[in-house]
Amino acid sequence: GAVVSQHPSWVICKSGTSVKIECRSLDFQATTMFWYRQFPKQSLMLMATSNEGSKATYEQGVEKDKFLINHASLTLSTLTVTSAHPEDSSFYICSARGQGLNIQYFGAGTRLSVL
Amino acid sequence: TQLLEQSPQFLSIQEGENLTVYCNSSSVFSSLQWYRQEPGEGPVLLVTVVTGGEVKKLKRLTFQFGDARKDSSLHITAAQPGDTGLYLCAGEYYSGYALNFGKGTSLLVTP
Numbered sequence: 001g002a003v004v005s006q007h008p009s010w011v012i013c014k015s016g017t018s019v020k021i022e023c024r025s026l027d028f029q030a031t032t033m034f035w036y037r038q039f040p041k042q043s044l045m046l047m048a049t050s051n052e053g054s055k056a057t058y059e060q061g062v063e064k065d066k067f068l069i070n071h072a073s074l075t076l077s078t079l080t081v082t083s084a085h086p087e088d089s090s091f092y093i094c095s096a097r098g099q100g101l102n103i104q105y106f107g108a109g110t111r112l113s114v115l
Numbered sequence: 116t117q118l119l120e121q122s123p124q125f126l127s128i129q130e131g132e133n134l135t136v137y138c139n140s141s142s143v144f145s146s147l148q149w150y151r152q153e154p155g156e157g158p159v160l161l162v163t164v165v166t167g168g169e170v171k172k173l174k175r176l177t178f179q180f181g182d183a184r185k186d187s188s189l190h191i192t193a194a195q196p197g198d199t200g201l202y203l204c205a206g207e208y209y210s211g212y213a214l215n216f217g218k219g220t221s222l223l224v225t226p
Binding site for chain 2: 004006034036041042043044045046049091093095102103104105106107108109111
């Protein structure tokens with residue numbers, strides 16, 4: 001099946017710094033990528049949808065200036081958590097869908113811990 | 116965001132027992148997926164159902180899609196400790212759009 005690589009898998013940072021998370025589709029072109037957030041023992045919450053070459057669409061309640069999403073190529077999307085605070089600590093997961101593919105493929109997730 | 120109800124949220128059973136997890140919505144799905152997630156990892160796709168009334172089997176797991184495409188169930192026969200994990204249903208209301216996830220069912224199977 002299709003592979004989506006997410007990096008890093010775990011990041012610890014100081015409060016106030018910015019963190020970038022990468023999501024790559026390794027063997028297909030991802031026309032759409034999705035970013036989710038997951039708290040312990042809870043389900044995935046969609047943060048934003050990004051289409052290659054256009055601005056991301058954010059879900060209600062998600063601060064677009066805090067969570068910057070860039071989908072500059074058909075194989076790479078990045079999520080930057082700007083000026084991270086402890087409440088931003090969470091598990092962030094990306095998924096990707098290729099043109100003509102009717103399912104999403106998920107990355108392994110990134111655990112962000114903000115001290 | 117459409118509401119997708121998943122139940123039960125927590126389930127603790129002994130090895131060998133059967134169980135069923137339910138996923139319901141008031142709206143029609145264009146497709147529905149079931150995922151299993153281990154701690155610290157991303158969800159892994161188990162099955163996709165798209166046709167009303169569809170039944171799919173994956174070893175001891177049976178997935179059913181309701182005739183009206185508003186509900187689905189996952190039945191596990193003779194559960195094993197290796198089945199322990201978080202099971203998520205996710206519905207796609209419009210083809211090509213983002214998935215809406217249920218709250219998940221945390222399953223613990225003890226020997």
